Amino acid sequence: MIRVLIARNSGYFGVEVRVLLSAQPDLEIVGTLPLGNDLADQAAPLAPDVVVFDTELMVGQVLPIAAELRARVPGCSVLVLCDPAKRGMLPPRHRGRHVSFLLKEASPAYLGASIRRLAAGERIVHPRLQMASLITQRDLSTRELEVLGLAAEGDSVNDIARRLSLSGGTVRNYLSAVITKTGARNRIDAIRIVRRDGWLH
DSSP: OEEEEEEEOTTOOSOOHHHHTTTOTTEEEEEEEEOSTTHHHHHGGGOOSEEEEOOSSOHHHHHHHHHHHHHHSTTOEEEEEEOTTSTTOSOOSSSOTTEEEEETTOOHHHHHHHHHHHHTTOOOBOHHHHHHHHHOOOSSOHHHHHHHHHHHTTOOHHHHHHHHTOOHHHHHHHHHHHHHHHTOSSHHHHHHHHHHTTSOO
16 A cells, blocks of 8 residues: 655645545555644654655745655655646756656646555656656746745745755855846845746745
């Protein structure tokens, strides 16, 4: 039996993954948890084999949470369901190599088969998402969006540095780069602009 945990952010009302997987006899849904900074702490006692991120958050916001989850639950695979039509929901080209990415519109059979492959140690990136990632030009890098996303959640420079294993100076450099690229007046203004343009929620 493959133990599957679902992580969803509040306010997202897409079709629940547990409904899509309800007919798969070898998959056990061990819980549905809110997608937040304490996800790893809540997930560890459930000992999932695969965690499915079913969210409208940008990939840059999901990756730090996924990294903490993998560190807390060794051997756990992470699957992010993506909508290629939405900005910021494409697999990063140079990061997130331990995370798998699948289309949100995947059929129950395809989703179930993918979870089995992940539990067996494979990594999956749907070809459509991979191609979209290669051809899409993004002004802000995934790392810049990660840093800004954590800042938008209220994390301090030191908090961000700790969570992403960076120095405080590097975090400040990323924030300065975002401010410059967006033409913002300051960090708060950059967060407003990036949210307005659909890069962060």
